[in-house]
Amino acid sequence: MIDQSPPWKALVEHVAEVRPMRELFDRDPGRFDRFSAEGAGLFLDYSKNRITDKTMNLLFDLAGEADVAGRIEAMFSGVRINTTENRAVLHVALRADADQLILVDGINVVEQVQGVLDQMDVFTGKVRSGEWKGYTGARITDVVNIGIGGSDLGPRMVAAALDHYRQEDLAFHFVSNIDGTHIAQVLGKVRPESTLFIIASKTFTTQETLTNAHTARDWFLRSGAAQSDVARHFVALSTNEPAVRDFGIDPANMFAFWDWVGGRYSLWSCIGLSIALAVGMENFRELLAGAREMDKHFRATPFERNIPVLLALLGVWYRNFHGFESHAVLPYDQYLALLPAYLQQADMESNGKGVNRDGIPVTHATGPILWGEPGTNGQHAFYQLLHQGTTVVPCDFLVAVNPLHEIGEHHTILLANFLAQTEALMRGRTLAEAEAELEPQVRAALAPHKSFPGNRPSNSLLYDRLTPRTLGSLIAMYEHKIFVQGVIWGVNSFDQMGVELGKQLAGVILPELRGGTAGVHDASTLGLIRLCIDRRKS
Numbered sequence: 001m002i003d004q005s006p007p008w009k010a011l012v013e014h015v016a017e018v019r020p021m022r023e024l025f026d027r028d029p030g031r032f033d034r035f036s037a038e039g040a041g042l043f044l045d046y047s048k049n050r051i052t053d054k055t056m057n058l059l060f061d062l063a064g065e066a067d068v069a070g071r072i073e074a075m076f077s078g079v080r081i082n083t084t085e086n087r088a089v090l091h092v093a094l095r096a097d098a099d100q101l102i103l104v105d106g107i108n109v110v111e112q113v114q115g116v117l118d119q120m121d122v123f124t125g126k127v128r129s130g131e132w133k134g135y136t137g138a139r140i141t142d143v144v145n146i147g148i149g150g151s152d153l154g155p156r157m158v159a160a161a162l163d164h165y166r167q168e169d170l171a172f173h174f175v176s177n178i179d180g181t182h183i184a185q186v187l188g189k190v191r192p193e194s195t196l197f198i199i200a201s202k203t204f205t206t207q208e209t210l211t212n213a214h215t216a217r218d219w220f221l222r223s224g225a226a227q228s229d230v231a232r233h234f235v236a237l238s239t240n241e242p243a244v245r246d247f248g249i250d251p252a253n254m255f256a257f258w259d260w261v262g263g264r265y266s267l268w269s270c271i272g273l274s275i276a277l278a279v280g281m282e283n284f285r286e287l288l289a290g291a292r293e294m295d296k297h298f299r300a301t302p303f304e305r306n307i308p309v310l311l312a313l314l315g316v317w318y319r320n321f322h323g324f325e326s327h328a329v330l331p332y333d334q335y336l337a338l339l340p341a342y343l344q345q346a347d348m349e350s351n352g353k354g355v356n357r358d359g360i361p362v363t364h365a366t367g368p369i370l371w372g373e374p375g376t377n378g379q380h381a382f383y384q385l386l387h388q389g390t391t392v393v394p395c396d397f398l399v400a401v402n403p404l405h406e407i408g409e410h411h412t413i414l415l416a417n418f419l420a421q422t423e424a425l426m427r428g429r430t431l432a433e434a435e436a437e438l439e440p441q442v443r444a445a446l447a448p449h450k451s452f453p454g455n456r457p458s459n460s461l462l463y464d465r466l467t468p469r470t471l472g473s474l475i476a477m478y479e480h481k482i483f484v485q486g487v488i489w490g491v492n493s494f495d496q497m498g499v500e501l502g503k504q505l506a507g508v509i510l511p512e513l514r515g516g517t518a519g520v521h522d523a524s525t526l527g528l529i530r531l532c533i534d535r536r537k538s
């Protein structure tokens, strides 16, 4: 276990040595220059963290102890690092240079990737130009992506983030939830003759997705379309061709990917088809190019300037040596509104693990709770707790230096708010400072309420403006940060066995609800099952 290693023990000792950040800044004007890094279109200022040069050196030692460098090479070269599922982890191959060679079982996967990209190119070109027609000869006006988890969050987040680059005459909808409300809301807005359904599922066995897909197909056929018309309106994105065929989708309308792509790392594959339809294949390839730039930065840059490695180490510093349980991602960019939700799956499904790669319970904390909302909205909601609450939440602030919509002073005001928040979190306000700002008659009563502890850490991530390339780089940066943390914690970041038990139990309860008889359960579950059976109307 990493927590028995000398660098870990040294870090435990070191925590108390680090002076409050305000003091560190006062003493050291070079902090910003020393604790910042740039690469793949991103600029990271990490000087507003509870760190000194010694802290960083100890964290680099910890990375060495965990053999982060060796594990990076193992991932990029196709070693089966997802040991519980005996799979390689090669989302990086999805955006590799076309002439690169990455072998899995003797097959060059880059060639396979390029083949599917070409297939996406042809298809998206036809739909976007209007050449691809619905069964009545009408052009496609609406695209509905049916998928959940990694087959929903990635495409939905990126489609929203790149809305500025979207083709105007195509509307996009995403259906994920098994709650019938979700599909009902979407089917209420679209017409069968002009709608393209994308059924996105790596396994093509996911209950929600298959149920929603059947509902969509029934709705489509009820409109008067024939079975043979399904081919013009349903395509599948999957690794499971037999299941796609069983569902009734012609494999000619299927886009493939492979078991070495994890669901939460799959937006770069054909799972991104809705993104490519929205913004065009050229922009989709730009997204891949941005990720590729970050991959190169991650693989080749010394850890001292390596953005994903730095972010990962800082996260470990807080999670394991300060006990901070959560991490906030705060995009000061309305286009990135869905990024925190996307990262919840990427991070928490990857590193929310309790045993190490050998199946032994870990004796240290692993992945944090990740959450967040766009600024400045969050300022008027939960920042009270960030500034004065009794728990400390390390934050990532993300902001474009230049906006996609230059309207009056909006962007300058946005920038001022982002800058002020990170400064306020770091500096805080002492009791004496609070007192100095108050009238004598209220000074004693109000000063404690108006003082701020400060010393609250944040990273600032800046980019020029949100382009497909920048976005690709940003997402890949978080993927690699998660990877490095998984390596340090010694967990397998690429399985998700923790989601299985609930699925299994739902499989037991479903027939009980259908048959109207509860089986053997604890008293609470039994009581609730009976209540649902008794009070259910039909």
Ligand SMILES: O=P(O)(O)OC[C@H]1O[C@H](O)[C@H](O)[C@@H](O)[C@@H]1O
Pocket: 148, 149, 150, 151, 200, 201, 202, 203, 204, 205, 206, 209, 263, 264, 349, 496, 499
């Ligand atoms: O793409 P699918 O096979 O339908 O899987 C969709 C989702 O299912 C599960 O809940 C997994 O935990 C997720 O990692 C996955 O993204």
